[in-house]
Amino acid sequence: MAVRAVRGATQLEADEREHLLERVAELVKEVLRSNDLTNDDLISVVFTATGDVRSEFPAYAARLMGMTDVPLLCARELEIDGSMPRVVRLMAHVETDLSRQQITHVYLHGAAALRRDLSHVYAVPDEPAGSLAGAAPASEVRP
Template identity: 90%
Template sequence: MAVRAVRGATQLEVDEREHLLERVAELVREVLRRNALTNDDLISIIFTATADVRSEFPAYAARLMGMTDVPLLCARELEIEGSMPRVVRLLAHVETDLTRDQITHVYLHGAAALRRDLTHVYAAPDEPDAAPEGRTGVAGTESGEAAGARAAGGERA
């Protein structure tokens, strides 16, 4: 078994406590599901949130899901001009038999536009035609699609 890192993000429509808890729980569930993980496979999760997210700690959503013995940490994302608002990101460290190339990173709602450069991403935008599902680019490079998203105010984080 190897230690792997799984990335993910979701965008909130509004900074309201219940909405944040729902979106973060959805993100965590999808990361677990897409990578065939259980709570026992989790080593730790680091959550970051943009400065405009103030309604609740994102880690609290994971606690509500029963992750009481998983180390969780929240931090503020860098405030970069033009970056996407109301985004919660996660970095989960896990034990898995999956290879690095088999890990599926999960980007939901508006955050689906953030990492189209990764090779194995599950992207579920709010609008079904906004981003493809599955392999969407070449690892370590920015695809033309991602470059277009950055030019239109998207990000690579």
């Protein structure tokens, strides 16, 4: 069993508490599903948010999902001119038998455009909230 890091991000349509909680929960669930992980496989999760996200701590969404014994941390993303607004990112440290090449990183909604350079990405462009329709398998994501 190895320790691996899984990346992911989602973009909010608006900085509203319930919307943030929904989008972050969707992201966490998809990271777990795409990599065949459970809460027991999680070592820790670091969440970052852009400076325009102020309605709630992203880690609270994970707590609401039952991640009460997983160390969670929230931090502020760097404020770079021209960067995408209203983005929540995560980096989950996990124990898994997957190789680095087998890890699937998850980018949802507008954040799907952030990391198309990765070969194993589950990217979902902007769709109605909660929809995974139109998701491209990692092998089909193109820059």
